[in-house]
Amino acid sequence: xxxxxxxQVVLVLGVLASLELVLSTTVQAIPSFARQTxxxxxxxxxxxxxxxxxxxxxxxxxxxxxxxxxxxxxxLPLAGMLQASHTTAKGLTSGVAPFDSANRATDRLALPQxxxxxxxxxxxxxxxxxxxxxxxxxxxHLVLDMTDIRxxxxxxxxxxxxxxxxxxxxxxxxxxxxxxxxxxxFPFSSSSVAPTPAAAAKIDGGLDQQVGGIGAYVFWNNAVxxxxxxxxxxxxxxxxxxxxxxxxxxxxxxxxPYWRLALEHRWKNHFFTLGTYGMQADIFPSGERxxxxxxxxDIAFDAQxxxxxxxxxxxxxxxxxxxxxxxxxxxxxxxxxHATWIHESxxxxxxxxxxxxxxxxxSLRSFKLDLNYYYRSxxxxxxxxxxxxxxxxxxxxxxYPAGPLDxxxxxxxxxxxxxxxxxxxxxxxxxxxxxxIVYDRFNGARSNYDGAGRNASDNRTLYAVLWLMF
Amino acid sequence: MAASLDAAGxxxxxxxYRAKCQFCHGxxxxxxxxxxxxxxxxxxxxxxSKFWKDDVTKKIYETITHGKEMMPAFDLTPDDIAAITSYxxxxxxxxxxxxxxxxxxx
Numbered sequence: 314x315x316x317x318x319x320x321q322v323v324l325v326l327g328v329l330a331s332l333e334l335v336l337s338t339t340v341q342a343i344p345s346f347a348r349q350t351x352x353x354x355x356x357x358x359x360x361x362x363x364x365x366x367x368x369x370x371x372x373x374x375x376x377x378x379x380x381x382x383x384x385x386x387x388x389l390p391l392a393g394m395l396q397a398s399h400t401t402a403k404g405l406t407s408g409v410a411p412f413d414s415a416n417r418a419t420d421r422l423a424l425p426q427x428x429x430x431x432x433x434x435x436x437x438x439x440x441x442x443x444x445x446x447x448x449x450x451x452x453x454h455l456v457l458d459m460t461d462i463r464x465x466x467x468x469x470x471x472x473x474x475x476x477x478x479x480x481x482x483x484x485x486x487x488x489x490x491x492x493x494x495x496x497x498x499f500p501f502s503s504s505s506v507a508p509t510p511a512a513a514a515k516i517d518g519g520l521d522q523q524v525g526g527i528g529a530y531v532f533w534n535n536a537v538x539x540x541x542x543x544x545x546x547x548x549x550x551x552x553x554x555x556x557x558x559x560x561x562x563x564x565x566x567x568x569x570p571y572w573r574l575a576l577e578h579r580w581k582n583h584f585f586t587l588g589t590y591g592m593q594a595d596i597f598p599s600g601e602r603x604x605x606x607x608x609x610x611d612i613a614f615d616a617q618x619x620x621x622x623x624x625x626x627x628x629x630x631x632x633x634x635x636x637x638x639x640x641x642x643x644x645x646x647x648x649x650x651h652a653t654w655i656h657e658s659x660x661x662x663x664x665x666x667x668x669x670x671x672x673x674x675x676s677l678r679s680f681k682l683d684l685n686y687y688y689r690s691x692x693x694x695x696x697x698x699x700x701x702x703x704x705x706x707x708x709x710x711x712x713y714p715a716g717p718l719d720x721x722x723x724x725x726x727x728x729x730x731x732x733x734x735x736x737x738x739x740x741x742x743x744x745x746x747x748x749x750i751v752y753d754r755f756n757g758a759r760s761n762y763d764g765a766g767r768n769a770s771d772n773r774t775l776y777a778v779l780w781l782m783f
Numbered sequence: 784m785a786a787s788l789d790a791a792g793x794x795x796x797x798x799x800y801r802a803k804c805q806f807c808h809g810x811x812x813x814x815x816x817x818x819x820x821x822x823x824x825x826x827x828x829x830x831x832s833k834f835w836k837d838d839v840t841k842k843i844y845e846t847i848t849h850g851k852e853m854m855p856a857f858d859l860t861p862d863d864i865a866a867i868t869s870y871x872x873x874x875x876x877x878x879x880x881x882x883x884x885x886x887x888x889x
Binding site: 350356367369370378379380381468469474475476535579582621644 | 822823
């Protein structure tokens with residue numbers, strides 16, 4: 314049975330890879346950003362989705378940079394993405410992906426894990442958008458995924474460049490351009506069926522696609538970024554479409570303010586960023602729409618280092634090589650490191666009254682650090698990454714109860730571990746990733762963490778994913 | 784492509800420059816637009832007298848049409864390119880120069 318299944322997988326992946334080969338050699342005009350700008354993917358991405366300095370500028374500029382002399386794009390800037398993955402771990406959750414509905418506990422194919430259609434590019438003049446509609450293979454649902462619609466322009470302020478803009482998006486940090494922050498942070502893809510720790514800060518994906526927000530930002534002198542936004546639950550009104558397809562688990566009372574400050578500095582081809590971001594949200598207890606709320610206050614700091622390589626002096630210009638195309642110069646060795654630390658204060662005045670938490674005040678602290686390296690070789694981009702993560706916080710036996718697989722015997726949210734990754738981008742719009750996650754602690758303990766005899770080491774996960782962009 | 788400029792041509796050139804060129808080449812045409820700092824090599828400085836040597840009109844036309852190094856090729860009509868050429872010529876050619884190294888024209 315498994316042998317037959319693997320044969321099917323190999324066959325399907327082979328067909329997809331062949332299709333991608335054909336597409337990559339005959340259709341230079343996709344994905345949509347590349348089509349719009351006439352630039353290769355690696356002008357904006359180290360390896361997608363991580364952004365280069367120029368990619369950050371493209372996004373801050375409103376996704377509107379275009380080769381066209383018209384004020385709009387025709388044909389529409391559409392693109393697609395298909396992710397197929399395979400997860401190996403103990404105790405996988407059930408999946409309902411069309412090609413893998415079997416409920417096996419130790420290895421699972423997600424085909425697709427995710428299939429997305431994007432509108433990515435200029436809408437009109439200085440108005441552009443990144444809109445992702447996704448079919449989630451694990452939940453068998455269509456959702457409006459990452460969405461960021463923005464108007465941006467640039468001018469001079471105190472004789473220095475100023476980019477300014479407004480953004481309508483569906484999650485705190487979705488609008489951000491640095492990859493240390495949660496929405497676009499490491500790891501860039503994760504298994505949808507592997508066990509994951511119970512606790513995470515609200516700003517770390519807790520409100521994604523459940524809210525709609527409007528914000529403004531400025532980036533002055535290529536050095537100072539300041540932004541802010543307010544979010545409301547996307548259940549009605551003008552923000553309702555931003556939550557399309559997503560089940561609202563957390564209803565925000567009023568609006569949740571979000572803020573962001575980042576300082577960037579370039580030294581030669583090294584780019585350094587230090588930043589801070591945060592959010593405060595008053596959230597009703599599950600199932601409630603009125604009455605007392607819990608207040609979550611997130612304060613976070615982040616840092617990023619990026620080395621974009623050096624242009625080899627012995628390399629002749631591309632357009633002078635025989636048969637050479639007019640490709641932009643780029644370094645061959647790319648290094649990026651990210652770090653973020655989030656502190657969340659939880660004033661659970663509502664849930665403590667309902668008996669859902671033992672403490673009136675809880676807290677969470679999470680830390681993530683990762684380093685990746687890519688080499689742009691003549692057979693594609695090859696690279697790897699290493700990262701570590703840690704979550705600590707207040708012990709609360711009601712908030713983190715014992716239970717098989719995802720419970721906590723100790724009532725503690727503490728989890729920590731390491732992630733090793735290997736990546737290969739053989740063609741411009743194809744990426745193959747292998748990821749290995751090791752847990753030191755999981756939901757508060759190394760051994761018997763769930764009270765049912767499961768150890769943190771049992772959650773080691775091997776995850777392979779194929780990304781196709783077209 | 785003549786570099787003479789009437790009011791309509793100037794407006795068209797300015798509009799196109801703002802939309803297509805300014806993000807990298809800058810409001811002052813000095814190659815210090817917002818995106819310039821993100822590139823491994825800086826964009827051309829139109830205020831540099833060295834840029835205006837030789838057949839500039841042809842150089843600009845070919846660069847916009849075919850792209851060069853970090854700059855992609857653009858789908859602009861000859862009239863559009865002529866308007867941009869006239870605009871940058873009249874606006875930046877004799878502008879005061881900011882003599883920082885590494886910003887020379889190509």
